[in-house]
Structure formats: structure tokens, C-alpha cells
Amino acid sequence: MPTPFEYAPAPESRSVVDLASSYGLFIDGEFVDGTGGSLKSINPATEEVLAEVAEASAADVDRAVKAARRAYTRVWSKTSGKDRAKYLFRIARLIQERSRELAVLESLDNGKPIKESRDVDIPLVAAHFFYYAGWADKLEHAGFGPDPRPLGVAAQVIPWNFPMLMLAWKIAPALAAGNTVVLKPAETTPLTALFFADICRQADLPPGVVNIITGAGDTGRALVEHPGVDKVAFTGSTEVGKAIARAVAGTDKKVTLELGGKAANIVFDDAPIDQAVEGIVAGIFFNQGHVCCAGSRLLVQENIAEELVSRLKRRLSTLRLGDPLDKNTDIGAINSLEQLERIRHLAGVGDDEGAERWTADCDLPSKGYWFAPTVFTGVSQAHRIAREEIFGPVLSVLTFRTPSEAVEKANNSAYGLSAGIWTEKGSRILKVASQMRAGVVWANTFNRFDPTSPFGGYKESGYGREGGRHGLAAYLDVV
Amino acid sequence: MARLEVRKTYKLYIGGAFPRSESARSYEVTDTKGRFLANAALASRKDARDSVVAARKAQAGWVKATAYNRGQVLYRVAEVMEGRRAQFVDEVVASEGLTARRAEAVVDAAIDRWVWYAGWADKLAQVLGSTNPVAGPYYNFSVPEPTGVVAVVAPQESSLLGLVSVIAPVVVSGNACVVLASERRPLPAITLSEVLATSDVPGGVINLLTGSVAEVAPWLASHMDVNALDIAGVDDTDLRASLEVAAADNLKRVRRPDTDDWTADPGLTRIRSFLETKTVWHPIGV
Numbered sequence: 001m002p003t004p005f006e007y008a009p010a011p012e013s014r015s016v017v018d019l020a021s022s023y024g025l026f027i028d029g030e031f032v033d034g035t036g037g038s039l040k041s042i043n044p045a046t047e048e049v050l051a052e053v054a055e056a057s058a059a060d061v062d063r064a065v066k067a068a069r070r071a072y073t074r075v076w077s078k079t080s081g082k083d084r085a086k087y088l089f090r091i092a093r094l095i096q097e098r099s100r101e102l103a104v105l106e107s108l109d110n111g112k113p114i115k116e117s118r119d120v121d122i123p124l125v126a127a128h129f130f131y132y133a134g135w136a137d138k139l140e141h142a143g144f145g146p147d148p149r150p151l152g153v154a155a156q157v158i159p160w161n162f163p164m165l166m167l168a169w170k171i172a173p174a175l176a177a178g179n180t181v182v183l184k185p186a187e188t189t190p191l192t193a194l195f196f197a198d199i200c201r202q203a204d205l206p207p208g209v210v211n212i213i214t215g216a217g218d219t220g221r222a223l224v225e226h227p228g229v230d231k232v233a234f235t236g237s238t239e240v241g242k243a244i245a246r247a248v249a250g251t252d253k254k255v256t257l258e259l260g261g262k263a264a265n266i267v268f269d270d271a272p273i274d275q276a277v278e279g280i281v282a283g284i285f286f287n288q289g290h291v292c293c294a295g296s297r298l299l300v301q302e303n304i305a306e307e308l309v310s311r312l313k314r315r316l317s318t319l320r321l322g323d324p325l326d327k328n329t330d331i332g333a334i335n336s337l338e339q340l341e342r343i344r345h346l347a348g349v350g351d352d353e354g355a356e357r358w359t360a361d362c363d364l365p366s367k368g369y370w371f372a373p374t375v376f377t378g379v380s381q382a383h384r385i386a387r388e389e390i391f392g393p394v395l396s397v398l399t400f401r402t403p404s405e406a407v408e409k410a411n412n413s414a415y416g417l418s419a420g421i422w423t424e425k426g427s428r429i430l431k432v433a434s435q436m437r438a439g440v441v442w443a444n445t446f447n448r449f450d451p452t453s454p455f456g457g458y459k460e461s462g463y464g465r466e467g468g469r470h471g472l473a474a475y476l477d478v479v
Numbered sequence: 480m481a482r483l484e485v486r487k488t489y490k491l492y493i494g495g496a497f498p499r500s501e502s503a504r505s506y507e508v509t510d511t512k513g514r515f516l517a518n519a520a521l522a523s524r525k526d527a528r529d530s531v532v533a534a535r536k537a538q539a540g541w542v543k544a545t546a547y548n549r550g551q552v553l554y555r556v557a558e559v560m561e562g563r564r565a566q567f568v569d570e571v572v573a574s575e576g577l578t579a580r581r582a583e584a585v586v587d588a589a590i591d592r593w594v595w596y597a598g599w600a601d602k603l604a605q606v607l608g609s610t611n612p613v614a615g616p617y618y619n620f621s622v623p624e625p626t627g628v629v630a631v632v633a634p635q636e637s638s639l640l641g642l643v644s645v646i647a648p649v650v651v652s653g654n655a656c657v658v659l660a661s662e663r664r665p666l667p668a669i670t671l672s673e674v675l676a677t678s679d680v681p682g683g684v685i686n687l688l689t690g691s692v693a694e695v696a697p698w699l700a701s702h703m704d705v706n707a708l709d710i711a712g713v714d715d716t717d718l719r720a721s722l723e724v725a726a727a728d729n730l731k732r733v734r735r736p737d738t739d740d741w742t743a744d745p746g747l748t749r750i751r752s753f754l755e756t757k758t759v760w761h762p763i764g765v
Contacts, residue, residue, distance in 0.1 A: 478751075
């Protein structure tokens with residue numbers, strides 16, 4: 001049967017991005033050579049090397065922390081809230097002005113579809129800086145007492161799934177509250193952070209207020225454990241989050257952790273089914289499922305399970321997987337070979353444990369890292385694919401009969417980051433939402449983000465909140 | 480002939496009941512001059528675990544109580560304490576070596592602290608929550624919710640005011656707790672448990688143990704069904720660090736010691752330490 005819609009390729013031009021062949025570390029307002037080794041950042045859709053970046057050594061970390069301390073003591077702590085605000089507004093505007101460049105670079109380095117980097121990531125980055133810019137000179141009104149104080153130097157370690165957005169979540173509130181930062185982007189996605197360093201220069205941000213050091217796990221560890229750091233903010237795996245909590249034990253360092261998740265997306269039998277299908281797709285296939293709050297456990301009421309799953313499969317068959325820079329692409333590349341292998345492994349475990357795998361019928365490009373949208377049915381709570389974070393485009397489907405069973409199953413997880421509820425009944429939404437042990441609950445929607453909306457987990461999904469008035473607390477001397 | 484006094488047996492307070500330690504151990508409690516005051520139960524690992532089970536069970540009901548109701552229950556604790564004021568003064572004098580006048584001030588402050596926290600129960604969500612003006616057609620709000628079960632090591636010096644100052648902010652929002660009383664000065668805590676048992680605090684919401692911090696605190700810190708840990712009363716810095724390390728196993732929220740001045744205005748920070756923020760989104764449409 002001929003397909004009714006054929007799409008011509010519609011690639012976004014990458015000429016807006018001017019990449020150097022190698023980058024140093026951004027310390028004290030300038031790019032300097034690192035004293036450690038180097039890493040190659042590759043385009044996961046093509047496996048081409050995009051640029052080489054420095055792998056910051058312990059000495060480099062020390063230099064960056066000292067620069068941040070100097071900038072804090074001599075400049076930033078003496079800069080008025082009004083002026084901090086204006087720097088942040090400048091940065092927000094520069095991000096908007098360079099938005100296409102940043103979106104294309106993000107898609108190149110991360111593998112996410114351009115329609116997401118262009119329409120979700122980068123607009124949210126600018127919005128985040130705008131939002132926190134306005135707080136910088138209003139901290140006494142934030143509900144933390146008359147004179148909340150900054151903490152000092154913040155060490156910030158971010159993941160590869162939303163490189164630029166996670167940078168914004170970390171840097172904007174830290175600077176607004178009056179801290180200086182040393183930020184380490186993820187090993188596989190360092191490039192937009194380095195472009196952000198250039199934006200800081202364009203904004204004439206005082207040297208040392210923002211320092212960007214690239215590297216892998218050792219660099220992150222050296223940064224977190226550096227005695228000159230007052231605050232640690234981390235987004236990433238629960239395993240590393242626990243290691244950080246242990247590393248700061250017995251110190252005065254304040255910590256916020258935004259970690260893994262295994263969110264239940266609960267669909268009741270009275271849900272608007274087409275909207276629910278769209279929400280399930282947005283919940284787990286947005287950003288290739290590389291989302292800590294992804295709706296990776298679909299809990300569907302038993303009497304509609306068959307129909308819902310069949311509609312879901314039909315919808316998934318229309319998703320377009322391929323070139324992240326193509327404006328029609330829905331599913332981009334898996335960020336790294338390591339992550340692809342992890343997804344393959346856990347999907348294999350799903351097979352071994354007796355769940356039934358269904359995979360969307362789509363051609364995978366011959367180069368790069370790809371994983372087709374996959375749905376497992378017949379999943380039980382004991383299955384590893386129902387308990388462990390896969391962090392990929394893999395959905396596990398479980399069923400329930402009663403609302404209390406749905407709540408019980410949803411909360412049966414060490415994680416507690418997010419949850420979804422689909423029903424037309426308002427009172428049920430409010431009841432079930434109140435019973436979810438999760439930090440973000442999306443009712444009749446999923447995977448929405450906004451700088452005014454606090455985000456963060458219960459239980460082993462971490463502690464502290466990012467976004468909104470609540471997000472300021474992470475960078476002030478208040479609890 | 481003088482009447483022979485009836486001496487009291489000091490026990491643990493777990494799940495609303497007063498058991499002895501399952502280990503059948505006790506230890507001598509003395510006043511600040513070293514004179515014998517009582518034998519207190521020496522809590523064991525098993526007692527700590529039983530307390531966590533009781534707290535978890537009670538928390539489910541406590542969190543469902545209305546905020547108005549929780550406020551009244553906390554106020555009732557103050558009422559019942561007031562009736563035992565003289566007894567608390569005697570025990571604070573004996574435990575802390577204060578003059579009667581200073582001890583009276585301490586007891587008054589402790590009672591007043593319950594009143595202060597009682598008033599917060601139905602205001603927290605308004606002060607700490609928010610509606611969030613997201614850029615899109617969604618109604619979005621954030622509410623504070625209790626973290627769950629909190630293990631508390633109560634201050635060592637301030638055996639009553641310090642104790643109340645760490646318990647009230649935990650339970651006012653709907654948490655349940657397991658509290659390890661001041662090791663050398665446990666008598667005011669034991670009397671407080673008798674107050675709690677005769678007020679309206681549901682059994683299991685507050686569990687009070689007496690015994691060794693070094694022995695019991697590590698079991699609470701590593702317990703996988705405890706959500707948060709307050710180490711206000713852990714004076715040994717090595718022990719503090721090791722408790723934090725143990726707490727990381729399930730990412731307990733840890734409140735580090737930050738004050739010895741329990742007479743100061745407490746502010747909201749202790750309440751905040753044991754809250755989660757939940758944010759709910761819903762589309763707006765017709």
C-alpha cells in the first residue's frame with residue numbers, strides 16, 4: 001500500500017554554527033588550555049567528530065574554583081541585585097538572538113530533533129534566564145526572610161539529555177541569588193555550554209562569575225569534592241547522586257540532587273483516549289526517552305488496555321525517526337553508543353523476563369546510534385523494565401483494575417520524580433494527584449516544563465527543587 | 480511513719496504503647512551532679528525498627544487528617560503539658576541542673592513552642608505553596624507535602640525545649656517520627672511521651688526512644704523506610720559524617736545541626752527541611 005504522505009527531506013542548515021576544532025576551559029572569563037587530556041564530542045547521528053574539548057584535571061578544577069571564589073569575594077557579592085538582574089536579562093536576550101545557532105548545535109551534539117531543540121529546549125533556556133533575572137533584586141520578597149544570603153561558590157554538574165536547558169536550570173538561579181559557579185557539562189554534550197561561555201563574555205559578565213570546565217566523571221568528582229565549594233547541584237543518575245551525598249557527608253556543603261525516575265503514566269477508562277495516546281507518546285518518546293521524568297511505566301485500566309495499546313501502536317507507526325536536523329523528525333539519535341547499549345541490554349532483559357516486545361516498523365540509518373520506539377506489554381511490577389530507568393524510547397505497559405491499585409502500583413518504586421493521570425473526572429485527578437509520591441504530576445498532559453514551575457523528586461529521585469520561587473532556596477542560606 | 484514512695488519505671492514509647500526495650504536492657508540516668516535519678520530503657524536496634532514500622536503505619540492516617548485537625552492536636556499537647564508543668568520543671572532542674580526559675584522559663588518556652596507550631600498547621604500550604612503562572616494554557620500549582628517518616632536525634636543539652644523544638648516542626652506538616660531522646664537527660668522526654676499518650680496525637684506519629692546515640696542512630700540512618708534524618712543531637716563529628724553516609728543509601732533528607740540556642744525564634748527552616756514540594760499541572764480549556 002502506498003503511504004499517503006511522503007515527506008521530502010527538510011534539513012535545517014548547520015551553517016549557522018561555527019565550530020572550532022578544539023576548545024579549552026572557560027575559567028576567569030577566558031578560554032584557557034587544560035592540563036589534562038582531551039575528549040572528542042561526536043554527533044551521535046553520524047558518528048562524526050564535532051570538536052575536541054579539554055578534560056579538566058584536578059589542577060584545572062582547582063583553578064576554576066579559585067576563580068569563582070575570587071569573583072564571588074571581590075565582585076559578585078558586591079554587585080547589587082539590580083545589576084545582577086540586568087546581567088541575567090542581557091544573557092537571556094543574547095540566548096534569544098543566538099537561538100537558532102544554539103538549537104542547531106544542541107541537535108548536532110545531542111542527537112535530539114531540531115523541532116525539540118528549536119521549539120522546546122532553547123526557548124525554555126531563555127525563559128529560565130528571564131524568570132530568574134527578575135528575582136535577583138527581589139530576594140527579600142521570596143519568602144525566605146528579610147535578608148537571604150547567597151551560599152558562595154556553586155559546583156554544578158549536568159547531564160547530556162538537555163545540555164543547555166540543564167545549564168540554565170543551574171546557572172540562572174545561582175547567579176540571581178548571588179553565587180558564582182563552576183559548571184561541568186556532560187562528557188558527550190559539552191558544546192552548547194562552551195557557546196554559553198561566549199555569551200557570558202558578550203554580556204560582559206565579570207570574569208570568574210561563570211566558569212565552564214569540560215570533562216568526564218573524574219572531573220565532576222574533583223569538582224564536587226573540592227573543599228572550596230559551598231554548594232553542589234547535580235542532575236544525573238541516582239547512583240552518582242548517592243555517591244555525591246556520601247562525598248559531602250560531614251562537610252558544610254549544601255546539596256540539591258535531581259536524579260532518575262520511573263514515572264507511572266496512569267490512564268483510567270474514562271480518559272479522552274486520543275489525547276491520552278498523544279500524552280503517552282509525549283511522555284516516553286519525547287527526546288528519545290532520555291528524560292528523567294519520562295512516563296516510562298504506562299498503567300492502563302484493564303478494560304481499555306487492548307484498545308489503547310492498539311491505538312498507541314498505530315500512532316507510533318507514524319513517528320519519523322532519523323536526521324535530527326530534519327524539521328520533520330520526531331525521534332532523533334540515541335546520545336551515545338554507551339547509552340544505546342544500555343537500552344539494548346535492558347530491552348533484552350525485558351524479553352528474557354517474558355514481556356512481549358513490539359517495535360515500530362521504521363528504517364534505522366546505517367550510521368549513528370538509533371533505537372526504534374518500543375513497547376513492552378505483559379509487564380509485571382517485578383520486571384526490571386518496570387523498575388529500572390531505561391532512559392530510552394522504551395515503554396513498559398502494566399494494567400490495573402481499581403484506582404487504589406493504580407496508586408499502589410504507581411508508588412511502588414524507589415523513584416518519585418513524576419507521574420501522569422488521564423481521566424475526565426476532576427475529583428479523581430485531585431485525589432490521585434494527592435496520593436502520588438512524586439514531585440511533578442501531569443494531569444491530562446505530560447512533560448510540560450516552565451521556569452515558574454518547581455521541578456524535582458521525592459524519595460530516590462533526589463532532593464531540592466529547580467524552578468519557581470522554590471528553586472531559589474537551593475542557592476540561598478535558607479532551607 | 481512516712482509513706483513509702485512509688486517509684487516510676489521509665490519505658491519507651493512506641494506506636495502509642497509503653498514497652499520496655501525488647502533487649503530488656505536499661506541504663507542509669509543521673510542528675511548533673513552524678514546522683515542517681517532513674518533507670519531508663521536502653522533501646523536496641525529492634526526497638527528502633529519497631530518504631531519505624533509504627534511511624535510508617537501512623538503516618539498514613541496522620542497525613543490524611545485535615546490541617547485544621549493537626550493544629551488542634553498540637554495545641555492539645557500544649558494544654559496537657561501545661562497541666563504537668565510542675566513535673567516538667569522538676570525534671571528539667573534535675574536533668575539540666577538549672578535553677579527552678581530558669582527551668583520554669585524553659586518549660587514555658589517548650590509549651591509555647593507547641594502553641595506556635597500548632598498555628599502553622601493550616602497556614603503552611605498558603606505560605607509555602609504557590610500557583611505558578613506558566614506560559615501556556617495550564618493551571619499549575621505547588622503544594623508542600625510531608626516527607627514521610629523522619630528519624631530525629633534530639634539535642635543532648637536542651638532535654639525539653641530542644642526536644643520539642645525538633646519534634647513539633649516534623650509532625651505539624653503530617654510527618655511521623657522516631658525520636659532518640661537526649662542520652663544523658665532522657666527524663667523530660669519520657670514524661671513528654673506520657674503527655675503525648677494522653678493528648679490526641681495518634682499512636683505511632685511520635686515514637687520516643689531512650690538509649691545510646693552511637694548505638695541506635697546508625698540503624699535509623701541506614702533504615703530504608705526512613706525518609707529523612709535530623710541529627711541535631713549528634714555531637715560527635717565523625718558519627719555525624721557516618722550517619723550522613725548511611726543516609727545516602729536511600730537519599731534521606733538530612734538536617735545537619737545548626738544551632739544550640741533553642742530559645743531563639745525557630746522560623747520555618749525546620750518545617751521546610753521535612754517537606755516535599757509537589758507540582759500539579761492541568762490543561763485549561765472548555
